[in-house]
Amino acid sequence: MICTQRRPYLAVVFCFLLASGQLVSAPDTVRLGTADVHALPFHFRAPARGLDSTAQGWSASDWLHRGALLRTTTPGGSQLVGLSGLPAVYTGFHWLGFALTSPTLGLTDGSWIHPAFRNQTGVHTQLGGQYLGSGNLGGLVDLSAQWLGSEGSWAGLEAYSAGGGGATVRCRTNSGTLGFWASSAHYRYPYQDYLGTRRMRTGADAQNAQLEWRGERRWGAHTLRYGFQGILQDRGLPRSAASSYGLGDRQRDQRLHAGVRWEHQRQNWHWSRGAFGWMDFQAFDARVVALRDSHQTAGMRVEWSGTHPNGHVAWGWSQMAAWGPSHQSLGVWDGFVKGALQGTGRLRPGLAWARWDLRQTSARSPLGNASGGMRWKGSNGIEIQAARHFRWPTLNDLAWIPGGNPLLLPEAGWALEVHGFIPHSKTPKRPWGHWEWQSKAMHLTQSIVWKPIGIQWVPVNAGSWSQWWNRLRWTAHQREWMGWAEVQYTLSNAAFAVPWRGNAGGAYRKGAWTAGAEYTAQAASQQTPRWFTGRLWGGWQSKHWSVQLNVQNALPGTVEYLPYYPNPHWYTVINLNYKFK
Amino acid sequence: MKNFKLFIFSTLTIVLGSCQPDPVNPLNQDYRNGVLVVNEGPFQTGTGTLSFAHFKRTASDSTYAFLDVFQTVNGRVMGNIAQSAVRVGGYVLVAVNLAGTVELLDAKTMQLEHTFTGLGLPRYFQALPNNRVALSDWQDNRIYVLDLTTKTVVDTAQVDAGPEGMAYLSNTPNGDVLLVACSGGYADNNTVVALNAQMNRIKTITVGDQPHSFAQDPSGTWWLLNQGKPDWITPANGTPGSLYRIDANALTASLYATSADGSLHPAHLLCDGSGLVFVSDRYAGSAVRMPLGSTVWPTAPFLTGASYSLAFDALKKEYYSGKIVDYSGPGRLVRYNVQGVALDSVSTGQIPGFILPESH
Numbered sequence: 001m002i003c004t005q006r007r008p009y010l011a012v013v014f015c016f017l018l019a020s021g022q023l024v025s026a027p028d029t030v031r032l033g034t035a036d037v038h039a040l041p042f043h044f045r046a047p048a049r050g051l052d053s054t055a056q057g058w059s060a061s062d063w064l065h066r067g068a069l070l071r072t073t074t075p076g077g078s079q080l081v082g083l084s085g086l087p088a089v090y091t092g093f094h095w096l097g098f099a100l101t102s103p104t105l106g107l108t109d110g111s112w113i114h115p116a117f118r119n120q121t122g123v124h125t126q127l128g129g130q131y132l133g134s135g136n137l138g139g140l141v142d143l144s145a146q147w148l149g150s151e152g153s154w155a156g157l158e159a160y161s162a163g164g165g166g167a168t169v170r171c172r173t174n175s176g177t178l179g180f181w182a183s184s185a186h187y188r189y190p191y192q193d194y195l196g197t198r199r200m201r202t203g204a205d206a207q208n209a210q211l212e213w214r215g216e217r218r219w220g221a222h223t224l225r226y227g228f229q230g231i232l233q234d235r236g237l238p239r240s241a242a243s244s245y246g247l248g249d250r251q252r253d254q255r256l257h258a259g260v261r262w263e264h265q266r267q268n269w270h271w272s273r274g275a276f277g278w279m280d281f282q283a284f285d286a287r288v289v290a291l292r293d294s295h296q297t298a299g300m301r302v303e304w305s306g307t308h309p310n311g312h313v314a315w316g317w318s319q320m321a322a323w324g325p326s327h328q329s330l331g332v333w334d335g336f337v338k339g340a341l342q343g344t345g346r347l348r349p350g351l352a353w354a355r356w357d358l359r360q361t362s363a364r365s366p367l368g369n370a371s372g373g374m375r376w377k378g379s380n381g382i383e384i385q386a387a388r389h390f391r392w393p394t395l396n397d398l399a400w401i402p403g404g405n406p407l408l409l410p411e412a413g414w415a416l417e418v419h420g421f422i423p424h425s426k427t428p429k430r431p432w433g434h435w436e437w438q439s440k441a442m443h444l445t446q447s448i449v450w451k452p453i454g455i456q457w458v459p460v461n462a463g464s465w466s467q468w469w470n471r472l473r474w475t476a477h478q479r480e481w482m483g484w485a486e487v488q489y490t491l492s493n494a495a496f497a498v499p500w501r502g503n504a505g506g507a508y509r510k511g512a513w514t515a516g517a518e519y520t521a522q523a524a525s526q527q528t529p530r531w532f533t534g535r536l537w538g539g540w541q542s543k544h545w546s547v548q549l550n551v552q553n554a555l556p557g558t559v560e561y562l563p564y565y566p567n568p569h570w571y572t573v574i575n576l577n578y579k580f581k
Numbered sequence: 582m583k584n585f586k587l588f589i590f591s592t593l594t595i596v597l598g599s600c601q602p603d604p605v606n607p608l609n610q611d612y613r614n615g616v617l618v619v620n621e622g623p624f625q626t627g628t629g630t631l632s633f634a635h636f637k638r639t640a641s642d643s644t645y646a647f648l649d650v651f652q653t654v655n656g657r658v659m660g661n662i663a664q665s666a667v668r669v670g671g672y673v674l675v676a677v678n679l680a681g682t683v684e685l686l687d688a689k690t691m692q693l694e695h696t697f698t699g700l701g702l703p704r705y706f707q708a709l710p711n712n713r714v715a716l717s718d719w720q721d722n723r724i725y726v727l728d729l730t731t732k733t734v735v736d737t738a739q740v741d742a743g744p745e746g747m748a749y750l751s752n753t754p755n756g757d758v759l760l761v762a763c764s765g766g767y768a769d770n771n772t773v774v775a776l777n778a779q780m781n782r783i784k785t786i787t788v789g790d791q792p793h794s795f796a797q798d799p800s801g802t803w804w805l806l807n808q809g810k811p812d813w814i815t816p817a818n819g820t821p822g823s824l825y826r827i828d829a830n831a832l833t834a835s836l837y838a839t840s841a842d843g844s845l846h847p848a849h850l851l852c853d854g855s856g857l858v859f860v861s862d863r864y865a866g867s868a869v870r871m872p873l874g875s876t877v878w879p880t881a882p883f884l885t886g887a888s889y890s891l892a893f894d895a896l897k898k899e900y901y902s903g904k905i906v907d908y909s910g911p912g913r914l915v916r917y918n919v920q921g922v923a924l925d926s927v928s929t930g931q932i933p934g935f936i937l938p939e940s941h
Contacts (some may be wrong), residue, residue, distance in 0.1 A: 195696065242628045243660065403813070
């Protein structure tokens with residue numbers, strides 16, 4: 001099976017070389033897809049970033065601050081990020097313009113964000129993400145919103161009160177940036193099980209090591225960007241506090257990502273072509289019984305795009321394979337062609353066509369994808385967008401043993417969004433600060449659901465759901481003070497829907513000193529309990545040194561993001577960083 | 582005299598009224614007057630529950646249900662993946678699989694009397710003499726003997742992989758014998774282990790793949806249902822379910838009938854007095870019925886709809902079927918008459934996996 005897939009890979013390489021022979025290029029395609037094609041003028045930023053700059057490591061607090069739905073917040077632990085009130089399978093992660101999402105689970109782990117490149121990350125919840133491909137209904141996390149960024153070189157140490165710590169090094173050179181991160185979190189903390197017995201959590205430890213290189217070469221109107229990511233993770237999954245005490249399952253991930261993108265400007269056109277390849281290995285070791293699941297995937301993607309002030313065209317192709325004891329060996333390819341008008345008019349229609357093919361069967365699913373945006377310049381920014389959404393089945397859905405269903409069709413649906421804002425620039429002296437609101441109506445059909453059929457669980461295209469998600473955010477900045485508040489409200493018939501969620505905080509900066517507090521609360525869904533958590537922090541920084549103390553979940557009790565999976569009631573994280581000149 | 586009559590009338594009204602089930606207050610119930618349903622609860626992220634259902638049988642009666650009597654009465658959750666239950670003496674015992682516990686409850690009030698902890702993956706119960714109960718456990722492939730008088734584990738026995746259902750055979754030539762169906766647990770096995778009263782293995786009987794449950798017919802004959810071994814890649818290539826007849830005197834088992842469909846794996850065998858009833862497939866099969874004396878494997882649904890759990894009340898001559906609605910919300914308990922006609926139904930907790938009828 002694997003041998004027979006060599007030919008498509010060669011074809012992919014040939015296509016890439018052929019495309020590169022045209023010597024046409026464009027800026028970062030991720031930004032093309034979101035900022036240019038749909039003219040999304042504003043992204044929900046982390047307003048406290050300027051006041052919270054001493055914390056260099058990416059943590060769960062960032063996700064809570066950005067309105068994401070989380071299920072764990074442990075240092076180094078798995079972070080499944082849901083945006084727009086949707087589960088994590090509807091959040092796309094892009095790196096160098098390519099989807100990072102694991103084809104097996106259809107998920108990207110938020111812990112794959114390298115701390116050294118945290119400040120180059122952007123989060124988009126607008127429908128623009130739809131245009132970029134499968135599984136972006138909730139939003140898009142762009143890990144390379146800036147490829148190199150303006151940060152220089154620095155090194156940092158962090159320590160966790162629940163045991164363990166980590167080290168980060170960011171080294172900027174003339175040709176690129178190298179990031180290295182290693183951490184080991186023991187994560188021992190007391191909790192109470194369902195019988196009221198006080199226990200010490202063990203086996204929830206997490207070991208992470210990541211190496212990332214981002215390089216850039218420029219000559220004339222050409223830019224070559226290239227990068228490499230290596231990720232090693234070995235993490236214990238805690239057992240439910242409603243289970244007998246014992247070690248949870250263990251998950252091991254080994255991933256390699258490599259990408260290159262060649263961009264070129266010719267007259268009014270930006271041209272870009274890129275290639276991305278990956279290999280991953282994932283294993284689950286069950287502890288209660290001697291079970292071990294493991295699988296590998298490998299694949300390659302190529303993309304070519306051109307952007308003009310009045311339009312955008314792109315095509316791309318992916319080829320991937322999966323094998324291993326818990327998977328049937330299979331190969332899948334998908335491809336897309338898309339185009340959009342933009343720039344001069346207020347109506348900005350786009351159209352994409354995508355196709356997906358599972359080699360082992362004759363099941364094929366061509367799928368249209370259309371979107372349009374409208375903006376009134378004189379109304380402080382109001383946008384209305386409609387987009388067709390789709391999500392390919394994952395390799396688990398297709399080929400898991402037992403139960404994988406190769407006849408699955410992609411999920412498909414429609415979404416309508418209204419997005420408005422009063423930017424800072426229009427209200428420089430208004431005390432009420434910056435307001436932004438977003439309202440997203442989503443409907444999805446032929447949802448992929450695992451159901452028992454005959455002797456086994458099988459994923460089928462069954463059911464549909466509708467959701468209306470609303471978000472209002474306020475930010476104010478007055479001299480040394482900053483305050484922010486956000487509320488999300490959701491009407492939905494989906495079991496995962498969280499009815500409301502709130503986040504509020506404030507920060508103060510005086511000279512080299514910083515202090516702040518932020519609290520987040522979430523109502524219960526059918527699947528998750530309600531929770532309330534807070535974070536306090538204080539820091540100091542000089543020209544070269546900075547130190548910050550974070551107190552996570554600064555509350556008297558534990559917090560459970562999932563039923564019966566208690567996090568510690570509070571713990572501290574200390575960061576010490578040194579910035580080179 | 583008039584006041585005296587009024588007093589008597591009022592007293593009788595109160596006394597007789599108090600004998601009626603209270604459809605409103607779960608803290609004022611006699612839980613022996615209804616069906617208990619053990620609900621698995623959400624896998625990994627939740628807790629099992631114990632539901633109670635009382636069905637109307639007289640004009641003055643009413644049908645009602647409580648979804649989670651364990652937590653309502655005892656103020657805490659029951660633990661992850663509730664598996665099965667049994668009534669013994671004045672107690673109800675509930676096995677909670679991933680919690681590794683057995684909850685010992687007062688059968689009338691559902692008050693928690695004791696929690697057996699430190700078990701592995703408890704599965705099913707079998708009542709023994711002397712106020713004792715045998716418990717099968719997948720963790721170390723053991724049978725535990727629980728003494729309800731001392732509320733302790735008094736004995737254990739090592740058996741083959743994946744012990745499931747059990748049968749207690751008294752006064753055989755080998756003395757009292759406990760038969761244990763060893764399914765393989767998360768793997769495969771095809772043996773029944775016979776233990777004597779001292780919980781020593783006296784024989785290992787080879788049977789069909791993945792033996793699951795026993796039932797005894799009115800003639801005293803014991804029957805064993807084997808699930809068959811699934812083939813996850815090509816389901817039709819699985820080994821089919823089978824029915825074995827047990828010779829209690831010789832401690833042997835002989836093949837009686839075999840399913841023609843290797844993709845279906847039956848479970849939950851019971852006898853209704855004139856036939857053997859089981860679920861045609863353990864995940865989403867229908868209840869099928871095989872009259873005693875017939876050797877034809879039944880395929881036609883006997884009870885409407887899929888059954889995730891199945892029980893028969895021998896005194897009331899009624900069947901009960903546990904239905905999973907959507908795996909994320911309440912399930913349903915349906916009551917059928919002896920002809921298999923649905924009578925009524927009530928809501929249960931999530932994933933009703935085991936039913937304990939009133940007369941059991």
